[in-house]
Amino acid sequence: MEAFLTQTINIGRGSGNDVVIQNPDISRKHAKITFITEHVMLLEDTDSSFGTTVNGQRVERKIIGFEDIIVLANQEQLNLKDLFSRFVKSEKAEVKEEPVKSRSEDPLDFRADFKKLEKMHEMYVKVTEAMMVNTPRHQAWLRATFSMTPLLGMAFGPFGMAFGVLGSVVGQILSAELINPSEKKLTLEKEFKRTYICPNPACKRFLGFTPFADLVYQKKCSRCKAQWMD
Ligand SMILES: [Zn+2]
Incomplete structure (x- = not known):
């Protein structure tokens, strides 16, 4: 099994970067992104002239995810999913999925998947x-x-x-x-x-910082009505 390797991607106008952006407002070494996991990254502005923003706020250094919008020098938006597939995915480990157990006839029966939480x-x-x-x-x-x-x-x-x-x-x-x-x-x-989400693929609601025992007590998802427990 291969390990997930922490991977840093350098971005800037200079030709030595992993991602070269031909824009005079982009600094030679503008920013770098390091994948900590396959879904969470460390973004660092490498002392650029015109800065880096996350969701409109200028940052020097920030933990980010695919949901965040990263813009360099107020002009160039980064496509994080694209960076992931170009620089990281090829080295990522195969995630071993447990075989899907046969479910009952009820399409809202997610009791087995819920237990994994x-x-x-x-x-x-x-x-x-x-x-x-x-x-x-x-x-x-x-x-x-x-x-x-x-x-x-x-x-x-x-x-x-x-x-x-x-x-x-x-x-x-x-x-x-x-x-x-x-x-x-x-x-x-x-x-x-x-x-920590509702196991119904059609729902995937974040279950909050609620302890599992309290979810057990709720028995089903308040949004999609998936059955969690008997
Ligand atoms: Zn749900």
């Missing part, structure tokens, strides 16, 4: 706390839980796998040396919002 909220809370509270005890917990293979976000033992889709990226986030603890927290939060 069980450990996610707990892990999100524990990892976030451990990232922010830098005590030896927390760091030991992080290492014991996730650093069996610190550079291979996917290759977890049974414990990591129990955390579902989100578990597979925690190792990547923890081992990303470019970002500080609060940026790691933001990266994890973006991944959490992407994965």
Whole structure:
């Protein structure tokens, strides 16, 4: 299994960049984007003359996702999905999907998929706390839980796998040396919002920062009426 590799893409007017933009207002070295996971990036303005904006706000450095709009020098909008497929996708690991279990006749029966969310909220809370509270005890917990293979976000033992889709990226986030603890927290939060969602593909509503036990109590999705529990 190949690991996801942190990948930096340099953008600017100079010919040495990965992405060359022929526009006099773009600086020679304008910005760079580093994929921390397959969905979350660190954007850095590399001291450009006319700046970089995220959703209209000028930034020096920011954690971003595909939903954000990045514009260089108020003119050139970056296509993040295109950058991903050109520079990252070829090296990304195959994500091992669990085989789809046969569902009952009811098209709104998502009980099996819902169960996969069980450990996610707990892990999100524990990892976030451990990232922010830098005590030896927390760091030991992080290492014991996730650093069996610190550079291979996917290759977890049974414990990591129990955390579902989100578990597979925690190792990547923890081992990303470019970002500080609060940026790691933001990266994890973006991944959490992407994965702690209603399992109905037609819905995919973010379930909020609601503990799993409370969702169990709700039994079904308030929006799409997908059945989560009996
Ligand atoms: Zn739903």
